[in-house]
Amino acid sequence: MIKLFYITRDYKYTAVCLSAIVFLFVCCQKQKDHFIDYIKISDATYLGVSELANALDVPWDIQFNDELNSLFVTEIKGAISRIDIETGIKKQIFTIPNVFHKRTLGLLGMVLHPDFSTNPFIYVAYTTKEGDAIYSELAKLTYENDTVVNSQLLLKIEGASGHNGSRLVFDNNKILYWATGDAHSKTHAQDSTTLNGKVLRLTADGAIPKDNPIHNSYVYAWGFRNIQGMTFTPNGNLMTSEHGDAIEDEINWVRPIHNYGWIDIEGYHDTPKEIEIASKSPRTEPIKAWTPVIAPAGLKYYANTTIPEWNNSLLLTTLKSQSLRVLKMNVGQTSIVKEDIYLKDYYGRIRAVTTDNKGNVYIATSNRDWNPQKGFPLKGDDRILKLSKIDFVPDHYLSAYKYDNTQSLTGKQLYESYCASCHKTDGKGIEGNFPPLINTATVQQDDKLIKTVLNGLNEEITVNNVNYNQPMPSFQFLSDGQVAKILTYIRSNFTNNYPAIDSTKIANYRNK
Numbered sequence: 001m002i003k004l005f006y007i008t009r010d011y012k013y014t015a016v017c018l019s020a021i022v023f024l025f026v027c028c029q030k031q032k033d034h035f036i037d038y039i040k041i042s043d044a045t046y047l048g049v050s051e052l053a054n055a056l057d058v059p060w061d062i063q064f065n066d067e068l069n070s071l072f073v074t075e076i077k078g079a080i081s082r083i084d085i086e087t088g089i090k091k092q093i094f095t096i097p098n099v100f101h102k103r104t105l106g107l108l109g110m111v112l113h114p115d116f117s118t119n120p121f122i123y124v125a126y127t128t129k130e131g132d133a134i135y136s137e138l139a140k141l142t143y144e145n146d147t148v149v150n151s152q153l154l155l156k157i158e159g160a161s162g163h164n165g166s167r168l169v170f171d172n173n174k175i176l177y178w179a180t181g182d183a184h185s186k187t188h189a190q191d192s193t194t195l196n197g198k199v200l201r202l203t204a205d206g207a208i209p210k211d212n213p214i215h216n217s218y219v220y221a222w223g224f225r226n227i228q229g230m231t232f233t234p235n236g237n238l239m240t241s242e243h244g245d246a247i248e249d250e251i252n253w254v255r256p257i258h259n260y261g262w263i264d265i266e267g268y269h270d271t272p273k274e275i276e277i278a279s280k281s282p283r284t285e286p287i288k289a290w291t292p293v294i295a296p297a298g299l300k301y302y303a304n305t306t307i308p309e310w311n312n313s314l315l316l317t318t319l320k321s322q323s324l325r326v327l328k329m330n331v332g333q334t335s336i337v338k339e340d341i342y343l344k345d346y347y348g349r350i351r352a353v354t355t356d357n358k359g360n361v362y363i364a365t366s367n368r369d370w371n372p373q374k375g376f377p378l379k380g381d382d383r384i385l386k387l388s389k390i391d392f393v394p395d396h397y398l399s400a401y402k403y404d405n406t407q408s409l410t411g412k413q414l415y416e417s418y419c420a421s422c423h424k425t426d427g428k429g430i431e432g433n434f435p436p437l438i439n440t441a442t443v444q445q446d447d448k449l450i451k452t453v454l455n456g457l458n459e460e461i462t463v464n465n466v467n468y469n470q471p472m473p474s475f476q477f478l479s480d481g482q483v484a485k486i487l488t489y490i491r492s493n494f495t496n497n498y499p500a501i502d503s504t505k506i507a508n509y510r511n512k
């Protein structure tokens, strides 16, 4: 700039140059200003995070459309909107009239027809209720000029008060896949003749494709509990993320007429009982499993060199562990070779993820749902955040999360890993869903307390005059020492003041 002054005596010219420089500076500054955070991926790659939308109510699915340069978004109470990714302008295009929303039920998965410009169809899966009966419906909506002009029900199956799936995805041959939950049933997932606990395969009009693996059946694969994410890799491999019970959340590589094990087998085939079951009739293991559980949700294959480190990865968002995970795949896209964890506990629960044609990544928070964690929702929740590569090195940034495996976990850490997602960090639970663990009869009684934690519980109980009837998972897999630490922690916190429980008591109970 100084040099400019010096060599050009033409002040008019200098003024023009100066204002151009100032303009560029302000412009870049403005671009930088709209980033709310930065993430370091490597020394060569940094991302800027910007807010595309806020004040949403549990955005469940987000899907990118190239032609409209927009994201389509479903919100759990029934709204479908289009958000222009350049301007951020959001237009609500439709509300599904008969959505039944409660807890995890409502308007869930969505996918756009792969040829949207000529086949402007939006496919959605949602919950409905007729009398006492709950259903999951799959519908095909016709989009025209920012509204829905026609709605056609393609398939209606059994639903329940939880475990209703329901991600949707198209393959390269324009065949539609619908991941359904087991609807809290003990038999559906292993019964290949019913439509729950399955991945179903349909034509774009909702018919059974002629080449389905079971003649005249929608069923493509089974043995699933509650799939919450689904995506294809470019090789045509179908990948799903799934909630385990108290243990073993999973990523599965879904292939035709494979049985993924639920309800007999959880996660890897690693207990004597599981090995025996799998030896009698073939079951397919997940390609990855997590214990303690992380509550995996949205899953999207990242096929772009914009963020080179993420190319050929599955992007996975999680609810309980509140993170974005990058699961690097092998060349054949059949296994996971590395896991990096970003944004841990930073934006709260993250439910949905997608990408655009430039390699930007979009994530949607879920802090207004039925189970927010301590300190959430944040101002502006729920939000859709855009992660894009930047060409400068920011002063402050977030880095990948590092596990600390060096110390053995304390009672508090164990409680927070295994119990707090339901009973909450303060032990207060959620009225009507998860009972409190504060000064209750069960917390005081050694045997009853140990029994509940080791065996789980599945009956209607009343605590402080409130009824509870959701299942409590079994924690049989924890060691005696771990159970003792957790119970001692509960008994000496949350204003409880009861004697410690030592590990011999747990061992004695198990040997009874």
Ligand code: HEC
Binding pocket: 246, 415, 418, 419, 420, 421, 422, 423, 433, 434, 435, 436, 437, 440, 441, 442, 443, 449, 452, 453, 457, 458, 459, 460, 461, 463, 468, 469, 470, 471, 472, 473, 475, 486
């Ligand atoms: C997935 C949610 C979930 C998790 C995780 C969970 N619980 Fe529970 N818990 C429940 C539900 C639901 C009930 C009520 C069960 C029923 O009504 O049958 C319950 C009941 C209980 C009870 C009995 C309450 C009473 O007053 O009788 C105790 C004790 C308990 N849980 C302890 C724990 C401990 C300790 C952990 C961690 C090791 C844990 N829970 C993890 C959901 C959960």
